[in-house]
Amino acid sequence: xxxxxxxxxxxxxxxxxxxxxxxxxxxxxxxxxxxxxxxxxxxxxxxxxxxxxxxxxxxxxxxxxxxxxxxxxxxxxxxxxxxxxxxxxxxxxxxxxxxxxxxxxxxxxxxxxxxxxxxxxxxxxxxxxxxxxxxxxxxxxxxxxxxxxxxxxxxxxxxxxxxxxxxxxxxxxxxxxxxxxxxxxxxxxxxxxxxxxxxxxxxxxxxxxxxxxxxxxxxxxxxxxxxxxxxxxxxxxxxxxxxxxxxxxxxxxxxxxxxxxxxxxxxxxxxxxxxxxxxxxxxxxxxxxxxxxxxxxxxxxxxxxxxxxxxxxxxxxxxxxxxxxxxxxxxxxxxxxx
Amino acid sequence: xxxxxxxxxxxxxxxxxxxxxxxxxxxxxxxxxxxxxxxxxxxxxxxxxxxxxxxxxxxxxxxxxxxxxxxxxxxxxxxxxxxxxxxxxxxxxxxxxxxxxxxxxxxxxxxxxxxxxxxxxxxxxxxxxxxxxxxxxxxxxxxxxxxxxxxxxxxxxxxxxxxxxxxxxxxxxxxxxxxxxxxxxxxxxxxxxxxxxxxxxxxxxxxxxxxxxxxxxxxxxxxxxxxxxxxxxxxxxxxxxxxxxxxxxxxxxxxxxxxxxxxxxxxxxxxxxxxxxxxxxxxxxxxxxxxxx
Amino acid sequence: xxxxxxxxxxxxxxxxxxxxxxxxxxxxxxxxxxxxxxxxxxxxxxxxxxxxxxxxxxxxxxxxxxxxxxxxxxxxxxxxxxxxxxxxxxxxxxxxxxxxxxxxxxxxxxxxxxxxxxxxxxxxxxxxxxxxxxxxxxxxxxxxxxxxxxxxxxxxxxxxxxxxxxxxxxxxxxxxxxxxxxxxxxxxxxxxxxxxxxxxxxxxxxxxxxxxxxxxxxxxxxxxxxxxxxxxxx
Numbered sequence: 131x132x133x134x135x136x137x138x139x140x141x142x143x144x145x146x147x148x149x150x151x152x153x154x155x156x157x158x159x160x161x162x163x164x165x166x167x168x169x170x171x172x173x174x175x176x177x178x179x180x181x182x183x184x185x186x187x188x189x190x191x192x193x194x195x196x197x198x199x200x201x202x203x204x205x206x207x208x209x210x211x212x213x214x215x216x217x218x219x220x221x222x223x224x225x226x227x228x229x230x231x232x233x234x235x236x237x238x239x240x241x242x243x244x245x246x247x248x249x250x251x252x253x254x255x256x257x258x259x260x261x262x263x264x265x266x267x268x269x270x271x272x273x274x275x276x277x278x279x280x281x282x283x284x285x286x287x288x289x290x291x292x293x294x295x296x297x298x299x300x301x302x303x304x305x306x307x308x309x310x311x312x313x314x315x316x317x318x319x320x321x322x323x324x325x326x327x328x329x330x331x332x333x334x335x336x337x338x339x340x341x342x343x344x345x346x347x348x349x350x351x352x353x354x355x356x357x358x359x360x361x362x363x364x365x366x367x368x369x370x371x372x373x374x375x376x377x378x379x380x381x382x383x384x385x386x387x388x389x390x391x392x393x394x395x396x397x398x399x400x401x402x403x404x405x406x407x408x409x410x411x412x413x414x415x416x417x418x419x420x421x422x423x424x425x426x427x428x429x430x431x432x433x434x435x436x437x438x439x440x441x442x443x444x445x446x447x448x449x450x451x452x453x454x455x456x457x458x459x460x461x462x463x464x465x466x467x468x
Numbered sequence: 469x470x471x472x473x474x475x476x477x478x479x480x481x482x483x484x485x486x487x488x489x490x491x492x493x494x495x496x497x498x499x500x501x502x503x504x505x506x507x508x509x510x511x512x513x514x515x516x517x518x519x520x521x522x523x524x525x526x527x528x529x530x531x532x533x534x535x536x537x538x539x540x541x542x543x544x545x546x547x548x549x550x551x552x553x554x555x556x557x558x559x560x561x562x563x564x565x566x567x568x569x570x571x572x573x574x575x576x577x578x579x580x581x582x583x584x585x586x587x588x589x590x591x592x593x594x595x596x597x598x599x600x601x602x603x604x605x606x607x608x609x610x611x612x613x614x615x616x617x618x619x620x621x622x623x624x625x626x627x628x629x630x631x632x633x634x635x636x637x638x639x640x641x642x643x644x645x646x647x648x649x650x651x652x653x654x655x656x657x658x659x660x661x662x663x664x665x666x667x668x669x670x671x672x673x674x675x676x677x678x679x680x681x682x683x684x685x686x687x688x689x690x691x692x693x694x695x696x697x698x699x700x701x702x703x704x705x706x707x708x709x710x711x712x713x714x715x716x717x718x719x720x721x722x723x724x725x726x727x728x729x730x731x732x733x734x735x736x737x738x739x740x741x742x743x744x745x746x747x748x749x750x751x752x753x754x755x756x757x758x759x760x761x
Numbered sequence: 762x763x764x765x766x767x768x769x770x771x772x773x774x775x776x777x778x779x780x781x782x783x784x785x786x787x788x789x790x791x792x793x794x795x796x797x798x799x800x801x802x803x804x805x806x807x808x809x810x811x812x813x814x815x816x817x818x819x820x821x822x823x824x825x826x827x828x829x830x831x832x833x834x835x836x837x838x839x840x841x842x843x844x845x846x847x848x849x850x851x852x853x854x855x856x857x858x859x860x861x862x863x864x865x866x867x868x869x870x871x872x873x874x875x876x877x878x879x880x881x882x883x884x885x886x887x888x889x890x891x892x893x894x895x896x897x898x899x900x901x902x903x904x905x906x907x908x909x910x911x912x913x914x915x916x917x918x919x920x921x922x923x924x925x926x927x928x929x930x931x932x933x934x935x936x937x938x939x940x941x942x943x944x945x946x947x948x949x950x951x952x953x954x955x956x957x958x959x960x961x962x963x964x965x966x967x968x969x970x971x972x973x974x975x976x977x978x979x980x981x982x983x984x985x986x987x988x989x990x991x992x993x994x995x
Contacts, residue, residue, distance in 0.1 A: 242700040250741035410583035417576025643855040655865035656839035
């Protein structure tokens, strides 16, 4: 249930201010890190929150997207926007491959399979020469956007990343609010019923998976150019856990959740960066804490609070709902038909 | 010595390594299968519990001078207690929730446990002395005593566990609770206690595997990290529904891996995953799987 | 008149937010067969689940042999001496017939021995090593009843024991219930087959919308049976 209009307008204004001010208040690299990670988390959340498929292998798309775009810019002299498209395309292709294999099983098995497939990709990348193996791919140039706009300036780069991330998030918003999005949620809530009504749920899952993987590849591709570095840390299994945690902290199954969670996690990481292993310890502790006590996440809790305290409750809308029983099948169907 | 152009000694050596690896795959996927069957928790932290078992073994020797043979009993006992504590404090609260929360929570526990050990012990491995040095020449290969011991003991432990579950009264409680825990409760059995003890047992099994691994691999905080993902692939291949399935699949994959290492080494690290992909197309429910895919 | 073994007063039960039982009242004396009759959804099974402690969200009073059990967990209620035979029998497919039979622990002295049970149910003896669910529906029902005879429970909760069974098997089940009643078990019988129930029961309770709306002693005349039927038909 969306909160009242005023709340939303205020929210959007705050977001716009934050987006413009961020590179000025914080270091632009920090702000870009948040954006890339926010897109990564949001792409994961598309699958996890709205379709109910928890993938523990998204690092594969992220890392390979990074390698592809990095290699394109560095060794093939391709201009950055095309390199990013290439990273996205490869991400989508991998998503198709992963998806065809993984959607054969459900739930926890699905997670295990995606994890194993990502590990497979990790080993392949480790052995492939172009990735630079353990040393990684360094010195990726920023290049010139469209051949003419130099991206070496952090503020210019930031504007580009902001636009791309914004477009990515907008795409996710559109998908979630479309008939396809409603179908996704219907499959999440009751896949047997969806099948009995004639929907090919494997098709739905696969399409969503490809989209999620593509956007993740996009995030990775951008990240490689922003930080001018791609390495196997991007593909390691622990990286697959980061969008999960970000979405969980922020609120699974909401649109703002992953973005908020991403900001929290990047901030935390930078705060604790001097403390080595404690970053992971804190991440793990937050995981445990959130699963036990805080499953709705920051945005989920905020929305719940706002609704209870004066936000209007219009008739059920399927968009932007937090996880839990949501629009039931018949409602979803009639909505998509109207 | 060569037969048909294949150096038998090298092949046998690789096969032995494969069976040894398979022993660990079997023991670890067995523990995971038992925990998942009864508690419906995908115990992501299983690899870390294996690692802690190895460390306990190392610490018992290092700080208390307790030998390997006692550690084989004590390390699992310590891990049993740790498992009971984890179940009681953390896992118990999430049984009612969707199953993936179990995966998420154990993932969090994994991050916590591994980071603590990495902090105190670094990432490089610590050596542990082989308690059964030497070996015997059986003609076509040299058989180290310790490796033979590992294979023997894991076979005993695996089949002992299988027997306990499939043929004893306690096992019937476990099997019944896996199917319909409410009904078992309605008969008067303290099912929550059974869940706690079962988790403890699964963790003890992981710890036992860790103790056995100490003399073979270096005891390091990351020794369970990549292993857990292989174990996950093993259970997807074998199917989590069957105890015997996990054991057989674990050993079989170890042997297969050994053969692959001999004939085409670069593929050996990825073999298990490739097999997993194949199985998902041929038999989605797993080789011995009983549930709907 | 023998003493009261189960006394239910003002039992309310909730499935989440929705209330399923609105103040159920009835009692059972030792050695009696008492029924809960009613349409589908009336709350009969819910009442059994509440007595057994499987439905946790319940208020009111459930006195079993003088002890309050309304807030006890199910395993302690079983250990107090109540045995449960659920709808659809709940035979475990991963256990053999004999394992199914021996699963419930002995909670009190006085239960039937395995030999006595096999004497009462010879076809179970024959199939004792088969998988529990490989038995026919009727045999599974007998196994479900047999299980709780061994444990020493004194009160048996039977939820629709004749559901889905052929008339000839229903007759056998009736004989079994008569036999165990003669041995002194108290039985709470939930049934939709009111003719079957009428042959066995000492007293009837009619359940409608989560309440007991009528109760009477055993009947066998046609008029009374029609009276019962009127409660059950849609």
